[in-house]
Amino acid sequence: MxxxxxxxxxxxxxxxxxxxxxxxxxxxxxxTAIQNMSGEVLRAEEGSLYPALHRMEESGWxxxxxxxxxxxxxxxxxxxxxAGKKQLAAxxxxxxxxxxxxNRVLRMA
Amino acid sequence: xxxxxxxxxxxxxxxLSREIDEELQSHxxxxxxxxxxxxxxxKAFGPVLRLRDESRDFRVVGWLDSLRADAIFGWRQLKxxxxxxxxxxxxxxxxxxxxxxxxxxxxxLLLRPLPVADxxxxxxxxxxxxxxxxxxxxxxxxxxxAFRLMRAAVRNSAELIAVSYAxxxxxxxxxxxxxxxxxVQYVSGWMFGSFGLRPALGRLLTExxxxxxxxxxxxxxxxxxxxxxxxQDPKVIGRAFRVGNTLYEIVGVAPxxxxxxxxxxxxDIFIPTMMNAAVERSDSTWIRTLVRLKPSVAVTPxxxxxxxxxxxxxxxxxxxxxxxxxxxxxxxxxxxxxxxxASAGVSGLQNDYRxxxxxLSVLVxxxxxxxxxxxxxxxxxQAAARxxxxxxxxxxxxxxxxxxxxxxxxxxxxxxLAAAIGGLFAWWSAPFVVSxxxxxxxxxxxxxxxxxxxxxxxxxxTLGVTILFGLAPALRASAVKPASALKGGEDPHxxxxxxxxxxxxxxxxxxxxLFVAGLFVATFDRLSNQPTGFSAERLLxxxxxxxxxxxxxxxxxxxxxxxTVPGVxxxxxxxxxxxxxxxxxxxxSINGAPPSQVLAYFLNVSPGWVDAMKIPLVDGRxxxxxxxxxxxxxxxxxxxxxxxNGENPVGKSFDRAGDGGDPSRFQIxxxxxxxxxxxxxxxxxxxxxxPFQAIDEKGGFSAIRRATFIVRTYGSNPLAVAxxxxxEVPRARPEFRxxxxxxxxxxxxxxxxxxxxxxxxxxxxxxxxLLLAGIGLYGVLDYSVLQRRREIGIRMAIGAPTADIARRVxxxxxxxxxxxxxxxxxxxxxxxxxxxxxxxxxxPTAPSMLALPAFTILAVALLAALPAVxxxxxxxxxxxxxxx
Numbered sequence: 003m004x005x006x007x008x009x010x011x012x013x014x015x016x017x018x019x020x021x022x023x024x025x026x027x028x029x030x031x032x033x034t035a036i037q038n039m040s041g042e043v044l045r046a047e048e049g050s051l052y053p054a055l056h057r058m059e060e061s062g063w064x065x066x067x068x069x070x071x072x073x074x075x076x077x078x079x080x081x082x083x084x085a086g087k088k089q090l091a092a093x094x095x096x097x098x099x100x101x102x103x104x105n106r107v108l109r110m111a
Numbered sequence: 112x113x114x115x116x117x118x119x120x121x122x123x124x125x126x127l128s129r130e131i132d133e134e135l136q137s138h139x140x141x142x143x144x145x146x147x148x149x150x151x152x153x154k155a156f157g158p159v160l161r162l163r164d165e166s167r168d169f170r171v172v173g174w175l176d177s178l179r180a181d182a183i184f185g186w187r188q189l190k191x192x193x194x195x196x197x198x199x200x201x202x203x204x205x206x207x208x209x210x211x212x213x214x215x216x217x218x219x220l221l222l223r224p225l226p227v228a229d230x231x232x233x234x235x236x237x238x239x240x241x242x243x244x245x246x247x248x249x250x251x252x253x254x255x256x257a258f259r260l261m262r263a264a265v266r267n268s269a270e271l272i273a274v275s276y277a278x279x280x281x282x283x284x285x286x287x288x289x290x291x292x293x294x295v296q297y298v299s300g301w302m303f304g305s306f307g308l309r310p311a312l313g314r315l316l317t318e319x320x321x322x323x324x325x326x327x328x329x330x331x332x333x334x335x336x337x338x339x340x341x342x343q344d345p346k347v348i349g350r351a352f353r354v355g356n357t358l359y360e361i362v363g364v365a366p367x368x369x370x371x372x373x374x375x376x377x378x379d380i381f382i383p384t385m386m387n388a389a390v391e392r393s394d395s396t397w398i399r400t401l402v403r404l405k406p407s408v409a410v411t412p413x414x415x416x417x418x419x420x421x422x423x424x425x426x427x428x429x430x431x432x433x434x435x436x437x438x439x440x441x442x443x444x445x446x447x448x449x450x451x452x453a454s455a456g457v458s459g460l461q462n463d464y465r466x467x468x469x470x471l472s473v474l475v476x477x478x479x480x481x482x483x484x485x486x487x488x489x490x491x492x493q494a495a496a497r498x499x500x501x502x503x504x505x506x507x508x509x510x511x512x513x514x515x516x517x518x519x520x521x522x523x524x525x526x527x528l529a530a531a532i533g534g535l536f537a538w539w540s541a542p543f544v545v546s547x548x549x550x551x552x553x554x555x556x557x558x559x560x561x562x563x564x565x566x567x568x569x570x571x572x573t574l575g576v577t578i579l580f581g582l583a584p585a586l587r588a589s590a591v592k593p594a595s596a597l598k599g600g601e602d603p604h605x606x607x608x609x610x611x612x613x614x615x616x617x618x619x620x621x622x623x624x625l626f627v628a629g630l631f632v633a634t635f636d637r638l639s640n641q642p643t644g645f646s647a648e649r650l651l652x653x654x655x656x657x658x659x660x661x662x663x664x665x666x667x668x669x670x671x672x673x674x675t676v677p678g679v680x681x682x683x684x685x686x687x688x689x690x691x692x693x694x695x696x697x698x699x700s701i702n703g704a705p706p707s708q709v710l711a712y713f714l715n716v717s718p719g720w721v722d723a724m725k726i727p728l729v730d731g732r733x734x735x736x737x738x739x740x741x742x743x744x745x746x747x748x749x750x751x752x753x754x755x756n757g758e759n760p761v762g763k764s765f766d767r768a769g770d771g772g773d774p775s776r777f778q779i780x781x782x783x784x785x786x787x788x789x790x791x792x793x794x795x796x797x798x799x800x801x802p803f804q805a806i807d808e809k810g811g812f813s814a815i816r817r818a819t820f821i822v823r824t825y826g827s828n829p830l831a832v833a834x835x836x837x838x839e840v841p842r843a844r845p846e847f848r849x850x851x852x853x854x855x856x857x858x859x860x861x862x863x864x865x866x867x868x869x870x871x872x873x874x875x876x877x878x879x880x881l882l883l884a885g886i887g888l889y890g891v892l893d894y895s896v897l898q899r900r901r902e903i904g905i906r907m908a909i910g911a912p913t914a915d916i917a918r919r920v921x922x923x924x925x926x927x928x929x930x931x932x933x934x935x936x937x938x939x940x941x942x943x944x945x946x947x948x949x950x951x952x953x954x955p956t957a958p959s960m961l962a963l964p965a966f967t968i969l970a971v972a973l974l975a976a977l978p979a980v981x982x983x984x985x986x987x988x989x990x991x992x993x994x995x
Contacts, residue, residue: 029137048138056166059169
């Protein structure tokens, strides 16, 4: 099983991307989404996911809202803000630049 | 928004933690629902506490959160040491409150700009001159004709505004029997416009209200007077009141902030200068001249122009001076005009109290520093007790600045609490001090707004104080070395050295405060106990006016009637009471010699006055009913010394120069001992008493409009018959009316109001300084005994005598006390010249003035040392050594 570290600083990018596709998800749903979409390769640990969510919330990229579910339990749903969309674009292009650079090195070596 | 929410989160810490927890729990529940093993799901989170902290850190402002934590911790710390904290807070509060109070007074009297447009462009005109009696003086009074010329001369570069010296006048809204008093100021009609003031009601005066003498009987009320006298009744416009024989119509109310241009007097009524009877007179200096420079106009050319105009005016006027020595006139004409910034207004109270307030503010600042030193020592001692706690904090990773913050926050707590209490103290004490400036009939009225200026000062002072007493202990606490501190072996001497140095500083300041207080008290003592030459006991003075001038015989009739009032011993008449801040002087000449350069002072008195005042008659006789002015005179011994070389002048005669007219001749019928005439200070003046009944040029008796009945009563409290006498005067003759009743004692005391105030406040601060220094000394000694108890125990165990122990405990401290006292002495000697003008017949270098503070401090030091010494010699070596 990959370690949380294997996300290599891409956790923010993944969370933002997922929220851009599917707004209003709670933490558990985001976690399972990362897991499913990556074909069980990537896994966001709870211990890093929540601090990251709270940090991004404070940065104003995502916003959160409490809802009460049918079971009576409250859940905190996250969605992307305008600033978050910008941040996502920036992170995506940075990621592209980094991976293509890494690929180039791998090809040449 | 984000910063704001993070700041808000600091104060909702619990809710924040709950929310984070709830979200995590919800996650776990979700996971279990999805079929995950509950234990596994929980384990995935790791330590929840760490996670919560990590999340929390994103959502709160870190420094604010730590500040909040420190504030709570500091508060607990204060509560834990509640007695010492309370002592520290109270002493600081007293000091901060006194400083704020002093600032309020100084600000209100000397600094606060008048609420007018561009107060920075406002100047007051005054001149340096050598007065006819040969003394140099600065004088800010002007005659209206001179003002008019000067105004025209600088018309293009400045606007001149005339404002009279505020006067407490009799006026009535109904009949003569319902006279009341109000502070009236004659002002140029254009003053309001030039100051950019808008009426609160009705209209203000304009240039058109100030054109022709006697033609503009209009009045503007101050907002303050409108409120107190009329309850802000808008129907006040159009109402009339009478001053003397003139009926004035109220046309408006001035804006609330504007209370006149004289700090220390709140004007009630403004009337145009043209309504003053002296407006055409060249020899009556009854106005101040304010100068409003137009924008970007330099001061010097304006001053030169005003100087030339004023000098030309006076030179022209001096041509009419007769009976005055030419030398005196020439010296007087060497006067120069100058402009003084008057953005804060201009008043006599400012001149009288500028230095006094400066001296007081230095005293309160010293008391504040003493209090700070106390608290610093207290904090240092507490920090010593907490060295282990600090060491522990450092060992588990607290940063140096975090510890500085911790201790500083505690100091800030002390300072803020003290500032709050001090604020209350200042709120009460500043008006209290003003209320003590209360010469009879003219108490100081100073508006003391508590606004952002005062608040800003107090806040800045609180911050300064916190840093002053908190920073050193904070830095020391943060520099703790955990290894040695936890072993309990930190060097105790460095800490004690600082405390000792602070003791020396405290003693030095305390000495200075005591020394200055001693000088002020001695001054007040000398001034109030010096012989006046007459007896003020049981003496009542009734300043009386008549509707129109009345012949002396009618005045005598009223006096005769008053003599029949029960409780009245004697009644006599004088033009003014003695020591009434008033003088009438002239050059005299003897045997046709040229007029004297030294001036003689005159007072009109009736037969029996000398006796009633209990001024001893040395030779000759009292006036008789047949004596007239000019004609007979009774002179003082100083008069005889000055003009007759000390020979007995009885039977000789002199000529009084008089203004303009022919000299009048007086034959000296009596010689009396000296009595204080105008001032309580300074040398005795050469005084000639002349008969109350005066004869005019045509040989008839001159009628008199105002005079003072001097009544000696049987009862020890002369005021007991005051209301009866006030009633009886118009009953004797209906055209007479008492305007003002004062005891002679009150009048005498009005000369020592400032000295009494200074002495009282200085004494108060001296007591506070002494108390604080004593507490400080006690605390430090106690601490050092506590710290050295192991050493003392060992010494005792090996047989040191009690005296030796006591000596060891106090030697260091007492050398500090001596050092401090010496430093205070030096400071005192160096600073004494700054307040010498406030002293009277007191030599600051006199041994008694120095010995008193020295002995007092020594006595207090001994007293403060006693408990610590007792504690030291009572140490039981066995228990002490075992406990370590």
